[in-house]
Amino acid sequence: MERPTRIGVQLAPQHAPMQATIDAARRLEDMGVDAVFGWDHFFPLSGDPEGVHFESTTQLAAWAVATERVQIGPLVFCNSYRNPDLLADVARTIDHISGGRFVFGIGSGWFERDYIDYGYDFGTVGTRLDALAEALPRIRARWDQLNPPPLGRMPILIGGKGERKTLPLVARHGDIWHSFVGPDELSQKLDVLRGHCEAIGRDVAEIEISNGASVRDGIGGVGFERLDALHAAGTRLLTIPLSGDDGPDGYALDRVPAFLEWRDRKNG
Template sequence: MSLKLGIHTGPQDLSMEELLRVWRRADEAGFHWASVWDHFYANPLNLREDPCFEGVASMAALAGATSNMRVGCLVFCALFRNPSLLAKAAVTIDHLSGGRAEIGIGAGWFEEEFREFGYDFPPLGQRFEQLEETLQIVRSLWRDPVTNFEGKYYRLPGAVGSPKPLNPNMRLWVGGNGPRRTPRLAAQYADGYNVPYQPPEVIRERLDALEQACERLGRDPAEIGTSVNLRFHMRAHAGDSDADPPDNYVPGSITGTAQQAIDRIGEYVETGVGGLNIAFRPPINWDAYEAFIEDVLPVFHTASA
């Protein structure tokens, strides 16, 4: 079976030492990808005092701690930073990583963190409008000699993005669960489309929506990479009970033994999705992580391209 396997680490409720340990082990093991997320509060929001590291700095730490994997964020919130700042930060990390960086951008959804950290939380339609302008600006600053942009929310009168990414085809992802607008934005502006924590039947629906959007735009859907994030609740040994579905179980999860994980991932392979990222929530079951590396990872092709 051919699939690009990665890891996804929300930098919450973990020390930086633990995050570095996860990333470095994945890099050694041959995973294709590692990503962080972009939140001010841990998710789910149990205690506001639960630690949660900032996304850009966490991605830079990930880049500096690894040598082989693609590194990214799934996803940066379009409304947390000026699009030009996000574009420059991503290029900086790309140079830091030796050309291994990619980023995803989404519209944002976690209302408490918006309001309590001083951000407006506009209606969903406006958040998608700002996401669309952000995608256009980031893409242009990466690829065009000069960016002249006049939008409803942002204006760039002759910005020159320099340096450009080391990888001239540095991927820009769109991520989210939306069934219509998100696939359309991915088809129009992005190089990758990520859907988090959904079962195989929903992933197939989202990929169909992406293909339909590409057809309307006259774009080849094969140009767009696709991936899904799955919660990681696998057990290290067949007799273990500590990895039974937890309270925060979602349908897009990996549970059970290594063989059950292989079978579950096989269901996603059948949808046609190109990549799958196992997403950690603390506390990390280190024995299960090692079991995945030893027993599941070798079953799938993890090409670095």
């Protein structure tokens, strides 16, 4: 059966008051998006570096209360910021608040300012990936031990594109693989992922391929050529990034309907 094409929106928790993020999540659900994602940082990644910003886990819990149907989750949790067993419990709790709509997105971390200001060891790309590899089995084991456990199978989304360390983790643990690679590179990465899956006896078709859309796609006459190419290469979840300072009224939700129309055309 053909996997459906889906559209997510990442509401960056920056440059907007908390209620604006909650209202935006509700409006996106009403518009018909498939998933609303946050991110896991402590400071803005664009605009004023000292601007308004909120913590991920508690914000996601607020979105879980405010919505009823849309999937929610982080894009992505940073493995370095919390004990893996605690993070598993946090995710399980938000999953229950949401009624089983939580997507557990996780990655190894990269934003050095977060680490320095909050007192975490930044390490290296390799040590952070090794820590993620150690954490994922602990997280899954903790879910099995918790009372009550998550509501059903909580999808694990893993972000990154490294062929030697990240893609083997996706093959072993991931239900969704998220990256920002372009259409030309994606086919080669999927071949590598397929090889890692075959090595452990898993069908790569079990993994949903996710990628970051751009607000430039479909706007200003650019069209959806890049998204069409990503879709042709196998991508089925495309997520639009929005920031709280995208427009005079905050999140530029008016950009979203064109993507939903594109999705509906792909789904026939």
